[in-house]
Amino acid sequence: MAPTNPATTLGYAILGLLARQPLSGYDLAARLKTPVGYYWTAHHGQIHPELQRLVGDRLVTYNTAAGPGPYAKKVYAITRDGRAALSAWVTEPPRPRPNRDELVLKAASLWLADPAPALALFRAEAERHAEQLAQYEATRASMEARYGERLERPDSPEFAEYVTLRCGISYEAHRLRWCRWVIARLEQAEAQ
């Protein structure tokens, strides 16, 4: 029987985490909370129903464990079907999703803004990106020190994590350069 596919991207995000280790819904929510999960986020309100669907499709199973509160704690694990669905999905071309970026949208109406608050906006954004970049670079340094040559093996989870981290670093650097370029343009125009 062919493995059922989850259809939703969130389902694959969850499978991707469960492929590394079994986790509870709470732990999944913690990992999918900004900014820990590079480039995918979700709240527990979405995660729990999705897990129930994945269980229904036999892509994950769970073991009930003793836990606090009125509900039993469930530790979810990926099944063989789930792993097959996940590894088939990984190399399929990603569905194009629209790019929505509020800062760029604001930039498109920048000609209506006063110079001082416009500069303040881009300085604040530049600082945000500089901070995020610094944090990512620190993570990179510690990953490289800790894992060394394992980061060069494409079949290791550490390689995959490193690849996403490099994307984050590259993204933040691009954003920072762009913001600084805008700032320079605005300053130059103000000087005249």
Add this chain to the structure above:
Amino acid sequence: MAPTNPATTLGYAILGLLARQPLSGYDLAARLKTPVGYYWTAHHGQIHPELQRLVGDRLVTYNTAAGPGPYAKKVYAITRDGRAALSAWVTEPPRPRPNRDELVLKAASLWLADPAPALALFRAEAERHAEQLAQYEATRASMEARYGERLERPDSPEFAEYVTLRCGISYEAHRLRWCRWVIARLEQAEAQ
């Protein structure tokens, strides 16, 4: 009376286009269609109701014109309140929205993939970005030739458009570099 604010980002996207020139709902939909509108998209099914809301908030008005089909064509124009709301919004800090990126999510599970299809995926993505980059660069060249020094005046719509274009170029270049870096890593591992 203080200007009502549209609350939705789409409302500001529409106001931003109407601040340049009056447009019909159809024209707005054409401009907000991928990939013409840099970094914001919408369909007419969302645009028409939003326009009605903006009319209700007195941020835009419309003139009915003769048009084909069962409905009268409406040409929308921004009001003084609309322009005020827009220029106030421009320099407010953007609300943080989650970054969702399916390719990066796939990359996080790349360790489960076979080398050949993984390479094919990133080569295809690299090509997509190279094409988009080439197209943006062509647009940039024609903009620079056509507008010249006006691109340096922050109070001109051309400057604002140029700024968003530069962001697009920077983004595609970042993506392309990252994809190529992943490809090189995968090729290197395969050679051994």
Add this chain to the structure above:
DNA sequence: CAACTCATGTAATGAGTTACATGATTGT
């Protein structure tokens, strides 16, 4: 004893996509 973390669940709301619906004009 108050606040925080752990832990799951549902419901309401909002944002976005796709599909359904109508119909005139223009170009092939």
Add this chain to the structure above:
DNA sequence: ACAATCATGTAACTCATTACATGAGTTG
């Protein structure tokens, strides 16, 4: 004649966020 473009409107659906709801264990 047929297809494409112009032109608006609504409804159904999916995805994501926020809020409501419960309650034990740990820390200060």
